[in-house]
Amino acid sequence: MNNFTYCTPTRYVFGRDTESQTGQLVRQYLGAPSRVMIVIGGGSVRRSGLLDRVIASLEASGISHIILEGINPNPTDDRVYEGIDICRREGITAILAVGGGSVIDTAKAIALGVPYDGDFWDFYAGKLPAEVALPVGVVLTIPAAGSEGSGNSVITRLDGLHKISLRSDFALRPKFAVMNPVLTFTLPPFQTASGIADMMAHIMERYFSPTPSVEVTDRLAEGLLKAIMNEAPKVMARPDDYEARANIMWAGTMAHNGICGCGRVEDWVSHFMEHELSAVYGVTHGAGLAVVFPAYLRFMADELPWKVAQWSRRVMGVDVAGDDSAVAHEGVRRLRAFFTSIGLPVTLGELGISDPDFPLLVRKLHEDKGEIIGGYRRLNAADTDRIYRLMLS
């Protein structure tokens, strides 16, 4: 086990009707502002009435607001620049994200940009560490990205379509996250399933690690994966199953708040490879991961099977004869079958990419992330080219 520092200061307020506490939470944990910027997505939070309830709660606490609306999936830097300008002009000191990962990630980027004199992209480009940001609160509507409890934010730079993930364990963690599972009842099946793939990927990116002897962190990760795979068929079959929705929502937070990474090197190759698919082809992130991760694991089942075999045995219930490689391949087959069973694609064709430009994907990947990438096994461009091509079938 490696040395580590771990701190998750986000206050999770979980359960039915918890959005009615938003005003009070903003007052208590976002520095008692008289006015906040609310960041939202495409309008479903308006149609559902959630936005009205949140605004009523803010107003009951004497807090007014302005709204930054229409944040899209795979959120882009143009909206961040716009949000930073508005906050500065209006003297906004606290941001409330009402939505899923794209909305929260945009809110975090704005929060980082406002107190910084230069271009906010400097942080995403790795020019300097993210240390100071406006406080951000969250009302979560999509369990997937885990951004409500993480120190991460992923933004796409329109110039060149670079989708970059920033991690700053302390500056970017939301101060609170309101999590009402009822708000997720209306998620379409494809978005629900994509969220499930995303949270599983967040766990597995940490699980596939070269660091030995991380039994506690391994067992927590395995438990979360088993819980998600147990609850997933329930939410797909009955979208208003409160208990199953609640478990999926809580799992999504635990998947990405860092608890599955303590004490070890993490991997993140599958996310990196998917970010290029999203940036170039505009696919849904979670669905892209359902294609990328099995391909990555098939590669590893041949190249470095030990941890894939452990995962196959402990999580996927593989109990077949054979060496680690055979056990690993059987686990991946079961993972693909699971993704298929909840309606996700597992090949590029199923994802809607019929004629993938592998050289472009590989070139952008290594341009963005470096010549050699990956924690579990170091990968060069020849390796990632092979992995991309495994996604064909």
Added chain:
Amino acid sequence: MNNFTYCTPTRYVFGRDTESQTGQLVRQYLGAPSRVMIVIGGGSVRRSGLLDRVIASLEASGISHIILEGINPNPTDDRVYEGIDICRREGITAILAVGGGSVIDTAKAIALGVPYDGDFWDFYAGKLPAEVALPVGVVLTIPAAGSEGSGNSVITRLDGLHKISLRSDFALRPKFAVMNPVLTFTLPPFQTASGIADMMAHIMERYFSPTPSVEVTDRLAEGLLKAIMNEAPKVMARPDDYEARANIMWAGTMAHNGICGCGRVEDWVSHFMEHELSAVYGVTHGAGLAVVFPAYLRFMADELPWKVAQWSRRVMGVDVAGDDSAVAHEGVRRLRAFFTSIGLPVTLGELGISDPDFPLLVRKLHEDKGEIIGGYRRLNAADTDRIYRLMLS
């Protein structure tokens, strides 16, 4: 799943040599005091040289100190009063606990008492909620109580020998916890094993719950229990096995920082019953739990077996034919065998209590905790009397 609020703001600084960061952590997270009170136990931190290293780190950060020394296991209110007096007299505004649960719990009680005009015991007696306290930092030497990450403190009132646990999720959580597994290499085997029983009990007190559909929280708890049972034989066999010590240390924190309780009613009967054994007979808390918990579970295997059976199947690997009750009893047999294998007692006789005063224990238990106790199944004095008597064999 029940509604819940969860926040763990403690900063864990984990790994080799991390105690050298203590001064810097005190400055950053305990309000930059010029002087702290260091609370320690019986002197092993002096003999090992740890105290010198901590003091050197404080001094390098320009922080002086006074020491409150000789805190005993099952810590008592007299030392808390003494500590409060000294802090007030000396103008101390931050406390550093260097030790295990007894030292940390005493530090927390002092931290709570200093800014309060009345008797600190008012909080433990439930007269008012604990909301304001001096900031506490921890250098952990014993993985067991989980106090380094919890909002709990257990103090024994000498007048009447009432051992009372206070929980205040926010005021009492340490600001940071330095956790170097090397510091635990020298723990005697019995203390190591008792710590293991204590952390397992912290998980199981939360696991045995009447709340249905808590799959995520269940799976996290099961994973932690499996990890502990996997690592325990290693630390018993080789006390300087860094990796195993590290896993046990981290598990002890996760066991009690609340993550295994999210969304459900907790139990805590076994702790309550053990606190009476400790208060009356002065036994080691973890060893007492190794006697109490199996008796409690044998009672439940007859009276309310469903969750005990789930635990038997998922954690203890029980795969025998039979109804839930039979499966549950087999799980308990395996738990007793596990405790025995690491040198712990599983009967009152083995614990050194040859002639237990059951009426006294039952009377004090219900005096301290109420007529009806327990979360998983509500228990009256006749029930707890039965459970105490099951500890005879």
